[in-house]
Amino acid sequence: MxxxxxxxxxxxxxxxxxxxxxxxxxxxxxxxxxxxxxxxxxxxxxxxxxxxxxxxxxxxxxxxxxxxxxxxxxxxxxxxxxxxxxxxxxxxxxxxxxxxxxxxxxxxxxxxxxxxxxxxxxxxxxxxxxxxxAGHEPEPEPEPAPDEAGPAPDKRVVPQSVISRQLANPFLAPDFSAAPPPKVEVQRLAGWELLGPLLSAFERAAGGASACMDLPEPTAAGKPTGLPLMHHQGQLVAAAAAGHRTFLLADEPGLGKTAQALLAAEAADAYPLLVVVPNVVKTNWAREAQLWTPNHPATVIQGNGDNIDGFADIVIVNYEVLDRHVGWLGDLGFRGMVLDEAHFIKNKTSQRSQHVLQLSERIRSWTPRPLLMALTGTPLINDIDDFRAIWQFLGWIDEKKPRAQLMATLEQTGLTPLDPGFYPAARSRVIDLGIVRRRKVDVAADIPARRIADLPVELDGQAGRSIREAERELARRLVARYRTALETRSAGVVVDGIDHDLVRQVATWESDDSSSSDENVFSMLRRIGQAKAVPAADYTAQLARNVGKVVFFAKHVDVMDVAEQTFAKAGLRYASIRGNQTPSVRQQNIDAFVEDPDVAVVVCSLSAAGVGLNLHVASNIVLAELSWTDAEQTQAIDRVHRIGQEEPVTAWRIIAAQTIDTKIVELIDSKAGLAARALDGSDEEVGSAVDLQVEALVGLLTEALAAEQF
Structure with a gap:
């Protein structure tokens, strides 16, 4: 049945x-x-x-x-x-x-x-x-070795050697030898909100004046025996020796900011010195300290810091483990603090920013005039507002207003934000607090020129067809959304041709619509990067055979994997710099590329190797994937275009032709020079942050609507 x-x-x-x-x-x-x-x-x-x-x-x-x-x-x-x-x-x-x-x-x-x-x-x-x-049995946690145990969830760590140092000096007290900051009688500016106008002063950047304080001439005392020190480096060291104590050192990447910071600390006798850096450059900072200030031992905090030298003059810690150590670091009595790649703290709500600001405040409570230095070649990534956290770290402002020193100088101008003259005067007062910005073209004319060369590649085969169809589908979805919005909006609104305000609104809606599982700009760029991996690696191999060592940059691990497989098949030796490497392995790979003539290529992660490394043995770079900011691209290029470079530098940017890749390139290039416009005196007004995803969607929708009209 x-x-x-x-x-x-x-x-x-x-x-x-x-x-x-x-x-x-x-x-x-x-x-x-x-x-x-x-x-x-x-x-x-x-x-x-x-x-x-x-x-x-x-x-x-x-x-x-x-x-x-x-x-x-x-x-x-x-x-x-x-x-x-x-x-x-x-x-x-x-x-x-x-x-x-x-x-x-x-x-x-x-x-x-x-x-x-x-x-x-x-x-x-x-x-x-x-x-x-999910219904699975979690794998058992390995029993950590005594020196690898992580911090208890409810307790920060204090390394034993630090306890020994504290016991050796149990009466450590704050240093009140310096005169307290003067009390400021706020009269003309009472009641004014000043942080907005101060930032606006840098947006306007009128008059062609660059953002660099007056610096003294270098002295012989500021030059270490046997090591070459460039004139611009000696100037900053001389300023520290003369008593200046806060610096936003915003020299273009490649001009030796690390050496300047170490020598400034020696000139200011700012020991013990705390140095906060990205993880990828911890080892390099220790090496540089040994090179430039050999009489002041440095120690690097790894993990829980069980193996650090608690009595060292220079303590180097990376942002990623700062939360474990912020407690004892705040009590050690530092007389100076250096923040490398200071744009890392631009988001004041982030944990890393809060820890950094907490430490700088604590150091100022111990030493009224500590040496505080923020180092970054790209202080502005997206917006002039990126200055806020850095200025607060340096003690120039607090959460809501200028601090006493800046407020006093602003009062002395006799102006308020209602006066047009307030803005150039205020900008000058902030610069005098310690902004130092020099360009390669001005202070290092012996560094050869650099150029960015775009290399279009055609994406053939199924991958290329799929990407182009996904882009067309995205454009169709945007057009449909635009038509629907046009039909349903309030009556009486008539716009001839394309309504560009509505186009931007539709692009914003699409960007915010994270509930959709359809293709978006981020996923398309990821797929484009994967499709470009082989041609980018092939071109890198061709360069390596013809011109010597090449630096290959990518954003994603799978693109790096494909590149390394391609180099291995081509018989090229390569080194790799990735985020999951230990500092010692990373340094071994850097040394192999720099010192071994047979290592032709170094494959680098943009996030792990885009800052703080010196790879000037190469003069050619391949950017296999696009960055979302010009600053990230510039940082990568400046791993090669820096002091010590003897050849013209070319960055080959691999672009997928006839795809949204080309639009993203145009948008990135349009944002180039944000820091230069604010700090180098350009009269061009600096706008607010540009959402590249929205801008890319605007371009895509505008082109699709224009095509319909013809």
Missing amino acids: EDSLARRGQRPSGATRTAPRDQRRARDQQGILPVLARAVREVENAVDRGRVSPQSRTKFQVVALLAREERSRVKVADDLSDGQRAEQLKRLDGIGTILAKSAAREPDLFELLGEDAVVTDAAKALRREMIAA
């Missing part, structure tokens, strides 16, 4: 039929993917509300880690059909898209995606919970 019913497509009485759709739905709710999908939506909602708590940051990181692990598992799983594998990879792409869009709206989240990002105990615990929620 049941057989005959089955043959006729019927089910027997009392039987339950499970439709294929129900089966798929049940399968979709199994495993880790639904757990990740729920968690990533919670992160997305937190970003939308502007309330990215530490818990949300932890959840963001754990989702990224588990998604990365699941992708690797799915690619090689024997129990999946090709269709199932494709379906799960598509779902993982959707999760990755939401992560990318959330990070784009909250840029501090990007640091959690780095392979060198610290995985806290809270993140490890959440990871175990999510694996258990």
